[in-house]
Amino acid sequence: MEAFLPVAPQELEAIASFRAGSRRVAAGATIVDEHRPSAELFTLYAGWAFRYKTLSDGRRQILSFLLPGDFIGLQDEFADGHTHGVEAASEVTLCAFPRGRLWELFHAQPKLGYDITWLAAREEKLVDDNLVTTGRRNAAERVAMLLMHLYRRAQRVGMVRDGWVEFPFNQQHLADALGLSLVHTNKTLRRLQSLGLYKLEAGWLRILEPRALEALGDYFERPMRPMPLI
Template identity: 45%
Template sequence: MPAETDCQDCRLRCRPLFVPMTADEIAFMRRFKSGEASAPAGTEILSQGQKSPVLQTVLSGMAVRSVLLEDGRRQVISFVFPGDLVGLHSGLMGEARHSVTAVSDMVLCTFPRGKVWELFSTQPSRAYDLTWIAAVEEHFLGETVATLGQRDARERVAWALVRIWRRLVALGMEDGGSVPFPFRQQDLADALGLSIVHTNRRIVALRQAGLVEITGRRLVMHDHVRLSRIAQLDMDKDDVRPIL
């Protein structure tokens, strides 16, 4: 079993994507953290309708957040990347309103839900960061709604691939023009409100246009600028964000 990562040595914390933490904040997070959990691909980390005793920050690996309807249909509401927080709704509202399922092997830092009040009462800057994380999730869901309502199928697929590409590049996961892509085409289809056949056709068309391709569980970017234009996304860098 690998040794747990000390907050002082966290490789994510030093990425330019994340807001730097002060020495006092790092010391608090070392006390706040209760351990680490491993989750093999396919594990349901958080189950819709159930309570969770912990909040978790993804240290490595990826997952999908999804809502399951009563008739079994699934809506993927977001993709989960290193640095993301899992279990916030369960931690504050008593039960999870969605599920989180690992699509690759994952390691997660765990924080006891019972200590969340200590964070708010003794670490106002960290509490603000938690609020900021919730606001970012709300903003992304708003962008997703706009995508489902206003972008056509080609634009939706381009939007999702650009968003994933930019996030993983910001995390330092780009290698030779490609990033890891453990998601299935069904995951993309369920996120974008498309059939898997339609999703596959749009991906093939984008590949034939020389823009992007998915091969060997890698997302290969050939023309980020053109794909961003199709997705109707500007070229600004993502804002830096806090990490818990």
């Protein structure tokens, strides 16, 4: 797949020796508990997931979405618990790595360490973008931005078939990601849909007017570099 960099044979071998097996998780299940550090790191192989945080009174903010190729749980390595939760949005398959051996990996394969830093830096950029969205965009701009963002990322990893992507999020998810209320999210979604900008049917999304959505969200596709695969 052209979204990913080729992996050298010896790296592949190192990755293989590091991994602790793969795992399948049902839609809606918790991958990493919000309040307990996880003993493992993961690479997402298939499906949709998301990272989130909750305030003590229950308000929830989705921090970013995870797609195949994304690395999960790195922050925990360096923080003292209390980071964020990760939940599977669709059925998901993961590749697990024992957390304790991360330093060993950096030591044995500096290239893989470099790649992991790459992934961490990229993930921060995603959060940066989300922060701009919730901080400075209005409701319609936020929705436009989010739909295009998710669509483009899915497209890149080959999850789009005939223009349709699996879209396993309900409106509460979108509201939590956008920093909007459920009701207002619904009204905004409805408005953009009735303008004919996108279609959402039975959990599948199709973008009808990418240009209009990009212009509305002030969000334009930029060439993306292939990402390393761990």
